[in-house]
Amino acid sequence: MTITFVVNQVGKESAGYTTTALALEAHKRGHTVYYVGVGDLVYLSDGRLGGHCRRVPGREFRSLHTFLDAVLETEKKLVSSDKWDVLWLRNDPAADMEKRPWAQDAGMLFGQLASQQGITVLNSPEGLIKASNKMYLQYFPESVRPxxxxxxxxxxxxxxxxxxxxxxxxxxxxxxxxxxxxxxxxxxxxxxxxxxxxxxxxxxxxxxxxLPAAKKGDVRLFLMDGEPLMRNGKVAAIQRVQQAGEIRSNIHQGGKAKPAGMTTEIETIVDAVGPLLRQDGMFLVGLDIVGDKLMEINVFSPGGLIHASEFHGVDFMEEVITAMERKVDKNR
Known part of the structure; x- marks a missing residue:
């Protein structure tokens, strides 16, 4: 099948991003993979969507770095969506808020049209519009949020x-x-x-x-279709610990990652939020949990899945791409 990953700007992607690992895994499994920046999406005169895309070259890659380098060296070509099976929205609107405000909603809006034309869009653009800011957290039970x-x-x-x-x-x-x-x-x-x-x-x-428990950092837990992402009995979760004197545990803010697992408190949160996430078409999301409270729900481009794979010694990318394949077959 053909999978098109939508990112903020292809030239600003990194080998350490979860998107890179997902795209490489899809390529390894024989799928045709395209990258397109949100500003390179197009509505064509025949009523279909398209994009000025970079196609992943048809060869093997030894690392995420060589894979991404090959993508960046590829020239952009206009591709019609009649060749797309999956449009995967991995762009973060918040990253475009200051310098490219026109780009914030573009992925979701093009995604809505793609969905109407029979393309599997991940995550659901209607769900992403609903979750486009932190107000989304207030839709979930009071018992699991601060x-x-x-x-x-x-x-x-x-x-x-x-x-x-x-x-x-x-x-x-x-x-x-x-x-x-x-x-x-x-x-x-x-x-x-x-x-x-x-x-x-x-x-x-x-x-x-x-929350005093924030002193110990937070847990990033990945959910897929409202359930914890699991492989070989291991759960896709990491604990992020902030630097001394810092309240933020985000990895690119200096936080350090280490393995994490399920707890009774986390299971309670998943039971409370999973059904609505599944109902809203949230295929892959990241929950940020402090103690027994859900602090944020990352629905656009949750990161950390490479860390989780390394810590637990399993390839969670395989599980995600397999689930994506099943979802496309079901939609067909």
């Missing part, structure tokens, strides 16, 4: 700050990768207003209860 206020009003933040004994997390409603996430306590009394104003310049602010 207490939260979403506002642009400073008085609301102040009231919540007092309610939470003068310690909260502040972050933007739209964003990813740990950008503009702040721990606010009494030491930041002088800066609190400025931080809220800075966040609200770009939209709404989230004020969230601080």
């Amino acid at each position: 207490r939260t206020v979403i506002t642009r009003n400073m008085a609301d933040v102040e009231a919540f700050y007092r309610e939470q004994n003068h310690r909260i997390i502040l972050k933007p409603l739209k964003g990813s990768g740990g950008k503009n996430v702040f721990l606010i306590d009494k030491k930041d009394d002088k800066n609190r207003k400025q931080i809220v104003e800075a966040i609200c310049r770009d939209g709404f602010a989230i004020a969230q209860e601080y």
Whole structure:
């Protein structure tokens, strides 16, 4: 089959990205694989979609680095979607928010048309639109998420700050990768207003209860069709531990990854959120969990699956691509 991966910009992809590993695994299994930047998508005059794509060369690769280098050396060619079986939306809208705002919704909008034309689109574009900011978390049971206020009003933040004994997390409603996430306590009394104003310049602010368990980092757990991604009895999960003096545990913010497994608290969260994720067409997502609370749901391009594979000694990419093949056959 033919699989087209949509990314923010092909030239900015990395060998360490989960997308690279998924694309290589699909290529190894004999599928035709294309890369296309979200800005290279096209609506063609015959009513079909297309894209100025880079096709993965038809040869073997010794590493993720040589694979991606070969993709980047390939010239772009216009390809019609009548050749696509799968359109895999792996672009992160939040990464385009500041410098390329026109690109934020493009993948989802083109994805909706592709879905109508019978192409399997992952994750579901309708589900992604619903989950396009952190408000999506509020659709899930209160028992598994932290207490939260979403506002642009400073008085609301102040009231919540007092309610939470003068310690909260502040972050933007739209964003990813740990950008503009702040721990606010009494030491930041002088800066609190400025931080809220800075966040609200770009939209709404989230004020969230601080969880003491966050000192130990968080767990990134991968779900596939609402169930933990498993292979050979191993679960696709890593623990991300922040650097000293840092509250963010994101890997590209300096966090360190180590193996993680299932706990009773994590199983409770999965039971609570899995059915709605499956209903919303979320094929592959990453849950960020602190203690017994779900902090975020990463639905666009969750990373860390390479780390999980290395730690647990199994190739989770094989499991994902196999499930994708089954999904396409079922849709047919």
